[in-house]
Amino acid sequence: MELISLLYGIYPRSEGLRKAYGKWEKGQIDGAEISQKINEESSVYYDLVREASLNYFTDPLFNWYDILRPIALSIEGITLGPLARYKATNTFYREPEVARIGKLGDVKSFREVDENPPFPVYHELDSESYLHFLPGINSFLAMSKVKGDISEVRNGLKRRYLEIIESLGIKRLLIYEPFEPKDFSVYGDINEATSTFLVIGGSAGKFKIDGGNKFFSIIGNDPYSYAKYCEVPGVKIIDALSTRIGDDVVQKMKPLSTDFDKMIVANTESFDFLPRVIADKKVFSFKGGE
C-alpha cells in the first residue's frame, strides 16, 4: 500500500514567536514587525516539513489565534463573542456571533485587525505539497451563535469560501470538520472549484453527500464509511494528544492494506495541542508511513 503523509492544522509557535506576540500585544512592537516575524517563522516551518519529506502540509497558521478567528474577522456580520471551550480540551476559542453573512474583506494583503495578529490570512508556499486551510462550514456554525435562518447562513458562508478560493487561486484546500459530520452536500461547489481534503471528527456513520465532484481525500477514523466519496481515503494516526514519539504507522496501517492501495496518513488533531519541541519530533513520525 502506498502511504501519503499529511500534516494539518495550527502548528505550535516557537518561544521566539510567543514572546514576539507578547510584545505586540503590549504595543512594544508594531504590526509590520510582527508580520515579518510570522513570515520568518513560517519559513522555518516549511523547511522542517520539507526535511521530514511530508507529502502534504497545511499553512502553519501562526497568526490564527484560533481555528475560526481570521475567517470570522474577514466576513461582515460576524463578531467575536466570549471564550468557549474547544470540545473537552483545555483550549479555548472566541465564539463567533453570526448576525448575517456580509461581504468578504481582504484576506490577501497585510492588514491590521482587532483581536488577532495582522493578516494576510495565509503565508503561502509555492509548492504542490502546500494546502490552504479552512474550518469546516458545519463546524464553524456548530461553534458559533447563529441568528436567523441556518441554511441561509450556511449557504452564505459557502459563497464566501468560494470567493476565498477564487481570490487566492487555491489549488488544494484542506477543510477541517472536527464536529460530528451530518451533511457534506454543502461542499459540492467547493469540490468543483478546487481539490479538497476533508478531515472529519466524530463518527462518519451518518455521512451524506449529494452532487458535486468527489473530495480528493476524506480523512477520519473509519475509511470504509467514506472511501466511496473520495479518490484517496485517509486515517488519523499521528497522535497530537500524546507526547510519546513513534506512532507505529506501518503497524497500524497493516490491517487496511488488504482493502486499500493508497491511503493518506494524518495527525489526529492540530499539533498546536503539543509543545513545540515534541511537534518538531513528531513531524518525523509520518516517515514511518513511507
Next chain:
Amino acid sequence: MMEELITQEIGSFRKPTYLSSKFRSYKGNEFQEVAKRATLETLDLFEKSGLMNIGVGGEMYRWEMYEHPISRMDGIKIFGPVRSFDNRYYNKGSVYDNIERNEPFHVEEIHLFRELKRKNVKIPVTGPYTLMDWSFNDHYKNRADLAMAFGKIMNQEIRELKSAWGDEILQVQIDEPAATTRPEEMDIVLESVNESVKGIGGIETHLHVCYSTDYGLLFNIAPSLDVSVYNLEFANRDPTSLSGHRKGYDDVKRFKEVSDTMNRKISLGLGVTDIHRDFLEPPQLIKERIEYALKFLEPDRLRLNPDCGLRTRSREVGYEKLKNMVIARDEVARTL
C-alpha cells in the same frame, strides 16, 4: 450558632509586581521572604475588605494551580508550554512513569498561617481529575487509572497539610475546573476526589468548579461525594441589571433539590462577582443575588465568594470587588 453568610475568596489573587516579575528567579530563602511579604500585604487587603475567610492570602507561593504540584512529582515531565487561548500558554506535563510526590506542595503556607495564628483559613489544592485532564497520559492504562494515581498523591498532600495544621478543623478546597467537561467521566471525578480525602479526619472539604456547562452533572454525584461545601461560579452567567430574573442563579434551586435528598448537610459557596471583568458589581446587585439564593438555602448553608480566583484582575479591582461583596453581605445579614 453557625456563622451565616461567610465571605471567602476562592484562591488566587494578583501578585505584586515585585513577586510576579521575578517569580522564577527567586530561589531558596529569598523566595520565601518575598512570597511571605506578598502574602502579608494581600492579607492586609483581605482583612481591610472585611473578608471573613482569608484563604491562604492569594496563593503567593504558587505560580499557577497546575504547574505548582506537578513540578513536585516524579514520573511527569514538562516538555514545554501548550496554548490555552490566543497567546496564553500553560506548561502541560507528560506522565511517562508511575507518578509520585517528591516534596510537599503547600505545607509552607500552612506553617506561615500557624505562625500568624490565623484560624479562618481555607487552603486550595488542585484536584486529581483536573490534574489528569490537563496532562498527557503516556503511561497509565487509561484516564481513570491516572486520575486515581493523582488522587492518592493528593491524599498524601492533604494528610500532611492537616498534620501540620494541628487539631483544629482545616478547610481544604479541591479545585476541579475540569470536573464537568466530560459527562461520561463523572464516575472518575467522584472516585478520584473521594480518594484525595479518604481516611483523613478533621478537615472540611470544599470543591471549587467554575464555568461548567452543566452543574447538574456535579449535583448528581453530590450524595456520594465526600464534599461539604461547593464553591461555584454563577455571576459570570447572570445579567448585571438590578431587577428581573436572576438567570445566572437558576442552579441554586437544583442544588437545594439535591441537598434535600441527602442525609448530611452540604453548603453552597455562591459566586457573586465576575472575575473576568473589571466591572464592579454594586453592592445592591450582589445583595439581590444573595437574596435570590436565600429563597432556597438557609443562611448558614450559604457562603459568598467571587466566581473564581481574582488573579485575573488588578489588585485594586480585586480589592474593590471583595469590599462590595462584604458590604452586600452585611446589609443582607442585618435583615436576617
